[in-house]
Amino acid sequence: MLWTLFYIDLAIMFLAWLFATFNGRAGIVDVAWSACISVNILLCAWFFDSAPESLRIFLAVLSSAWFVRLSWHLARRYLSESEEDTRYANMRRAMGRFQHIGFLLFFIFQTGLAILFSYPMYALLNTDASMWQAWLPMTMIVAAVIMLIAFVGEVLADQQLYRFKQRLENRGRTMDQGLWAYSRHPNYFFEWLHWFAYPIIGLAAGLYVLWIYPILMFLFLYYITGIPFSEQQALKHRGENYRDYQRRTSMFIPWKPKTKS
Known part of the structure; x- marks a missing residue:
């Protein structure tokens, strides 16, 4: 197959x-x-x-x-x-x-x-x-909650960024509102969160190998295809505006932003 x-x-x-x-x-x-x-x-x-x-x-x-x-x-x-x-x-x-x-x-x-x-x-x-063990429904419920949180979070982050970019007055500015005030890459964070659903379901059948996928996705997003390139391009195009955003905002996991100096 x-x-x-x-x-x-x-x-x-x-x-x-x-x-x-x-x-x-x-x-x-x-x-x-x-x-x-x-x-x-x-x-x-x-x-x-x-x-x-x-x-x-x-x-x-x-x-x-x-x-x-x-x-x-x-x-x-x-x-x-x-x-x-x-x-x-x-x-x-x-x-x-x-x-x-x-x-x-x-x-x-x-x-x-x-x-x-x-x-x-x-x-x-x-x-x-x-x-499958009898408690498969329990793992599916936990996975469903994770998927729902990840889905809502990523849709919200993507929509916030899309609307921000559509406004001409935001050209050259950094999106630092909504979820983007708590993480510089909330879309990547929720993408990563989504991948926990599968190994949790797999617990009911002993599919422990699936735990490699949250790790693999983290490595891809954090070190290879996601964050490094996005940060590089943001610094290239928005310079000090983005550096200030970096100083104030968590890179990946949403966290309370620092006060502007």
Whole structure:
């Protein structure tokens, strides 16, 4: 089944690469990545009929909703921007005349990441009903609360930032209102929080390996793809305005902001 999912995701990514090749904007890869995961979840929930039905419905609704919403948000951001995302513009310049094959390999790599981050849902749904303890409903309730908090938090953070950027008078200013007053990256924090839901559910079947996913997501967000690049770009474009924000505001975990000096 994992290979089947890989080939489906590869087809989605290939179509996204063709789209990016013709319009010169590779940011569509982010939309395709989250769409791949939502497709993977729905297919697993449909075909793995040996898993508890309650769990199949739970993940098909709550987990896929997370990634569908993320795809929609990324697509909206992609369509609202006239220029290519700085990350991919830098990659395009670095690859030069090899950019088309370079981006093809990058999109294929993202297919692998989509499978990697689909594995928790795959593992849960591929576990036979006889393997689950009677207290599975309890872990699902805890997971549902985590997912709900993460969903509301991320939607609120994304909407606050989107509305802030839409106002012309905010050009060159740093968003430091709402949830962004308590964390410089509340969207990343709630993204990380979401990934605790799967290992908590997995406790009822001894799937302790899933605890690696909150750690993995933290490493990706905090050290690799998320915060470092965002901070670098913010300092480049907003300078001292953003440095002041850094001094006052927690980087990741929401916390009471410091008083302006």
